[in-house]
Amino acid sequence: MTASPANPTKVRGETILSVDNLVKHFPITQGVLFQRQIGAVKAVDGVSFELRRGETLGVVGESGCGKSTLARLLMRLETPTSGRATLEGKDLFKASGGELRRLRRNMQMVMQDPYTSLNPRMTVGDIIGEPFEIHPDAAPKGSKQKRVQELLDLVGLNPEHINRYPHQFSGGQRQRIGIARALALKPEVIVCDEPVSALDVSIQAQVINLLKQLQGELGLSYIFIAHDLSVVRHIADRVAVMYLGRIVEIGTEDEIYERATHPYTQALLSAVPVPDPEARDQRNMIRLVGDVPSPADPPSGCHFRTRCWKAQDICAVEDPKTVPRAADPHPSACHFAELRPTTPA
Amino acid sequence: MTVQPTPASATPEGGHLLELRDLHVEFRTNEGVARVINGVSYHLDAGETLAVLGESGSGKSVTAQAIMGILDTPPAFVRSGQILYKGEDLLTRPEEQRRQVRGKEIAMIFQDALSALNPVFPVGWQIGETLRQRAGMSRADARRRAIELMDLVKIPGAAKRIGDYPHQFSGGMRQRVMIAMALALDPKVLIADEPTTALDVTVQAQIMDLLADLRRELNMAMILITHDLGVVAGVADRIAVMYAGRIVEHADVRSIYKAPAHPYTKGLLESIPRLDVRGQELSTIKGLPPNLMRIPSGCPFHPRCPYVQQVCVDEFPHDLVLGDGRTSACHFAQEVRDDSVAR
Numbered sequence: 001m002t003a004s005p006a007n008p009t010k011v012r013g014e015t016i017l018s019v020d021n022l023v024k025h026f027p028i029t030q031g032v033l034f035q036r037q038i039g040a041v042k043a044v045d046g047v048s049f050e051l052r053r054g055e056t057l058g059v060v061g062e063s064g065c066g067k068s069t070l071a072r073l074l075m076r077l078e079t080p081t082s083g084r085a086t087l088e089g090k091d092l093f094k095a096s097g098g099e100l101r102r103l104r105r106n107m108q109m110v111m112q113d114p115y116t117s118l119n120p121r122m123t124v125g126d127i128i129g130e131p132f133e134i135h136p137d138a139a140p141k142g143s144k145q146k147r148v149q150e151l152l153d154l155v156g157l158n159p160e161h162i163n164r165y166p167h168q169f170s171g172g173q174r175q176r177i178g179i180a181r182a183l184a185l186k187p188e189v190i191v192c193d194e195p196v197s198a199l200d201v202s203i204q205a206q207v208i209n210l211l212k213q214l215q216g217e218l219g220l221s222y223i224f225i226a227h228d229l230s231v232v233r234h235i236a237d238r239v240a241v242m243y244l245g246r247i248v249e250i251g252t253e254d255e256i257y258e259r260a261t262h263p264y265t266q267a268l269l270s271a272v273p274v275p276d277p278e279a280r281d282q283r284n285m286i287r288l289v290g291d292v293p294s295p296a297d298p299p300s301g302c303h304f305r306t307r308c309w310k311a312q313d314i315c316a317v318e319d320p321k322t323v324p325r326a327a328d329p330h331p332s333a334c335h336f337a338e339l340r341p342t343t344p345a
Numbered sequence: 346m347t348v349q350p351t352p353a354s355a356t357p358e359g360g361h362l363l364e365l366r367d368l369h370v371e372f373r374t375n376e377g378v379a380r381v382i383n384g385v386s387y388h389l390d391a392g393e394t395l396a397v398l399g400e401s402g403s404g405k406s407v408t409a410q411a412i413m414g415i416l417d418t419p420p421a422f423v424r425s426g427q428i429l430y431k432g433e434d435l436l437t438r439p440e441e442q443r444r445q446v447r448g449k450e451i452a453m454i455f456q457d458a459l460s461a462l463n464p465v466f467p468v469g470w471q472i473g474e475t476l477r478q479r480a481g482m483s484r485a486d487a488r489r490r491a492i493e494l495m496d497l498v499k500i501p502g503a504a505k506r507i508g509d510y511p512h513q514f515s516g517g518m519r520q521r522v523m524i525a526m527a528l529a530l531d532p533k534v535l536i537a538d539e540p541t542t543a544l545d546v547t548v549q550a551q552i553m554d555l556l557a558d559l560r561r562e563l564n565m566a567m568i569l570i571t572h573d574l575g576v577v578a579g580v581a582d583r584i585a586v587m588y589a590g591r592i593v594e595h596a597d598v599r600s601i602y603k604a605p606a607h608p609y610t611k612g613l614l615e616s617i618p619r620l621d622v623r624g625q626e627l628s629t630i631k632g633l634p635p636n637l638m639r640i641p642s643g644c645p646f647h648p649r650c651p652y653v654q655q656v657c658v659d660e661f662p663h664d665l666v667l668g669d670g671r672t673s674a675c676h677f678a679q680e681v682r683d684d685s686v687a688r
Contacts, residue, residue, distance in 0.1 A: 062545035063516075170633050200400040200634075201572060205616035205627040212626070227545065230575075234618035234627065257620070271550040272620045273575030277599050279621060287554065288547045291515040 016221050017051040017074075017107075017189055022083035024069055028296060041296045043069040045245030046083075048322075051189065056215065056222040058236030058253075060229055060268070064292055066245040067225045071193045074223070075109050076100070087189065105135055108182035112194035114174035118166040124177055125162040128152070131184040138185050151180040156210060172203035176210065183214070191223045196231060208235055229272050233257050241265045244295055244303040247322055251330030261327045261337035264304045284340075302335070310336045360432045361388035362566055363412070363451070363534055368426035370407055370590075372637075373419060379637040381407050381421070383590040389534065394560060394567040396581035396598070398574065398613075402634055404590040405570045409536045412568075413453050414443045430534075448475060452532035456539035458519035462511040468522045469495070469507030475529040494525040498555060517548035524555070528563070535560070536568045541576060553580055574617055578602060586610045589635050589645040595664075596671035606673040606682035608650045644676070652677050 025040035044066045051057050059067045072078045074085060076092065085092040087103055095103050111117035118127055128148045132139040139147045149159035155176040166174055175195060182190050192211070196204040212235060214220060226232050232239060239256040241249045241264065249262040260266050263286075270286040288307050293299055299306045305315040314335055324330060325337035370382035382404045389395050399405040410416045412428055414435065428435045430450060435443060455461040463471060472494055473487035482490065488507065495503035498521040511519055520540060527535060537556060541549035557580050560567050571577055577584060577598070584601050586594040586609065594607035605611040612630040632649040635641055641648055647657040656676050664672040667682065675681060 062547065172633070201574070201613055202400060202616050202630040203633075205618075205629040208618070209627055209629060228618075229546070230618040230620040233620060267547060269620065271546040273550075273553075273573065273579055274621055275574040275578050275614065275617060275619065276602055276621075277578045278602075285550075287550060289551075291517055291548065292545075 012054040012219065013052050015050045016053045016088060018086045019050070019074070020048050020084045022047045022070070022073060022085060023081045024073055024078060025081045039296055042245050042298060043295055044073060047245070047247055049240055049247065049250060051221050051223060053188070053221055054215070054219050055237040056224050056235055058232035058239040059223060059225045059242060060227065060232050060239060061242035062227060062292055064295060065242040066295070067242050068193055071109065071191045071223070071225055074191055075107065076104070101135070105138070105185045106187050107189040107191065108185065108187040110178050110182050110190060110192045110195045113198050114171050114178055115198070117178055118174055120166055123163050123165055124152070127166070127177060128180045128184055131181065135185055151183060154183065154214070155180045171199050172206055175199060175207050179210065179214070183218070189221045189223070191225070193225045194227065197226065197228065204231070211235065229269060241268065244292065244298050246303060246333065248304065248333045249331065250322065255328065255330040259328045259339055261325055261332040261339060262334045263308050263310055266340050302333070312336070360429070362391050362431065364388040364429040365408070365412070366427040366429065368408065368411060368428065369424040370411055370416070370421055371424050372421050377638045380640060381590050381637055382411070383640070385587070385590070385592055387585050387592060387595065389566045389568060391533065391566050392560070392564045393582045394569055394580055396569045396571060396577040396584045397587060398571060398577055398584055399587035400572055400634060402637065403587040405587050406538055409453065409538055409568065409570055412536065413447060413451060448479060448532065449530040450532055451534040451536065452527040452530070453536040453538065454523045454527045454540055456542050458516065458523045459511065461523060462519060464511055467508045467510055468514070472522065472526050472529060475526060479530055490529070491525070494529060495522070497528065497559070498525045500525070516544050517551060520544065520552055521555070524559070528559070531563070532565065534566045534568070536570070538570045539572070542571070542573070549576070556580065574613060589640055590637065591645065591674060593646065593674045594672070600669060600671055604682050604685040606667055606671065606678045606685070607675045608652050608681055609646050611681060611685055652681060
């Protein structure tokens with residue numbers, strides 16, 4: 001995986017964010033005064049990927065797979081244990097002071113819960129305008145209010161509601177406020193951490209459509225983290241599947257949803273309930289047994305082997321690399337990667 | 346005890362195991378009266394699964410709480426209606442008799458197993474509590490039965506895990522413990538309120554399979570409350586779609602997915618991203634669900650409805666029976682269904 005050179009001309013499709021072997025271990029300590037480290041929760045355990053300009057990279061996985069820690073690392077809300085990430089060629093984790101501020105301006109985040117991520121005592125205008133106080137050069141003096149109203153309009157809210165408080169809005173509208181706040185500094189990359197999972201179905205579609213429309217208008221790149229595979233298929237150009245801190249399979253939307261070669265991806269896809277009783281009868285279900293192991297003590301070799309029906313001796317010994325496999329030329333971390341037969345068993 | 350522990354098949358002649366008739370529930374708050382349930386009627390027979398589908402605030406959980414008799418009163422009050430269990434109206438029974446029905450005849454599992462279980466008692470003790478209190482079992486018998494129940498819900502190593510506390514179980518296993526508790530007194534009706542919403546997809550699939558197996562083995566009737574159109578498609582026999590405290594459409598599962606006859610159901614089905622269909626623009630239902638203190642005139646769905654006409658603003662739509670035993674509370678039910686077929 002190569003880091004892209006800093007390129008002043010903004011070409012759609014070139015790499016904007018490059019993540020290389022990112023690791024985050026949270027220490028587990030024992031003792032009161034003299035704390036000894038007795039282990040580590042391997043939340044993110046060697047993740048590499050690239051995000052291209054104007055694309056959406058979906059990150060899917062079950063709870064505890066490290067997808068939210070990955071988001072927090074990229075936002076520098078956590079310090080990585082090791083690894084590198086570059087945004088437009090600049091190292092995210094080495095930057096400090098003014099340079100870090102400039103980098104952060106270029107990458108913003110939309111949070112999961114629209115009820116807790118907005119300060120209830122601030123007006124919408126203050127919430128969306130707060131980024132301008134940290135980055136005064138983003139909105140020339142006196143233009144702040146106008147800019148906030150433009151943002152409200154952009155996300156489909158009434159610009160006259162600038163003096164209202166978050167509790168006066170519904171869940172879907174609050175998520176729009178969160179999106180407006182993320183857009184305030186005209187970032188190029190937005191990390192969306194489960195942006196629609198707290199919303200009702202009919203509202204979810206409105207927010208997904210808004211995100212897609214904004215991407216088209218502003219040329220944004222998204223990292224879209226979600227546990228709902230149907231939503232991710234809808235919005236993502238490429239998809240990374242995570243399991244216990246690692247990316248087990250990554251590819252285009254078509255490669256993951258139609259030609260998955262990793263058993264975990266296949267099981268995950270087969271577990272998604274399809275809202276069509278007739279299509280269901282024809283599906284060939286895989287039922288995984290057991291639960292996800294603890295990230296504090298992941299299985300040796302392939303992390304998935306304890307729940308995998310294909311597991312052999314080699315899986316316990318040798319860690320499969322996320323590399324292109326013979327079955328299909330997209331990276332998959334399985335010794336026995338193969339396409340699933342499409343005929344029902 | 347008036348409700349005899351008779352087998353589920355012994356429902357009165359022509360009657361249903363459980364039947365709701367025109368139930369109205371309101372919440373009296375300082376800000377005003379919220380009309381949460383506005384005339385819900387449905388029925389359930391032994392061995393069948395009815396799915397109650399709706400978004401937050403549609404009244405699906407409140408209906409279930411009314412059946413169980415666990416509404417928070419105040420603020421919730423049952424204004425009118427009947428809840429008939431084996432032909433007898435539960436709402437007119439004194440609390441002591443309702444308690445006899447709860448758990449033994451109708452049991453419920455909740456969405457969030459972690460907060461529904463007591464964190465300071467072992468799970469075996471919690472499952473056994475019902476057996477000791479209600480079935481009069483000794484400690485040893487209750488413990489033995491608790492292990493059997495944990496086996497029944499496929500908790501591995503049940504005998505070893507009986508002394509474990511809720512926090513030592515994963516989300517899926519906790520939900521199994523909840524199911525074991527609900528099954529302890531061998532109920533005839535199981536109400537599952539969003540049983541898998543807090544779980545991951547692979548675990549969700551396991552729990553839904555378990556519920557379907559148990560229902561078959563024990564010949565229980567099940568009310569599955571959910572907002573997830575996908576989950577419903579796999580397990581339900583019939584579906585009741587709720588909006589603003591009313592059932593707007595009621596039909597068997599296949600017809601409803603093939604040709605929804607209410608604009609709200611149609612809108613919901615069209616607005617969910619599908620795993621088996623690649624994404625274009627999702628169609629949406631415009632606007633927001635109504636404030637239950639100010640439900641719109643006429644049809645409550647009219648401000649959001651693409652089929653809206655003047656009649657929808659003026660007249661409340663009554664349930665329209667469509668040919669095949671389905672109902673839809675829409676003035677234009679026939680047109681909506683024909684549109685859905687044509688699509």
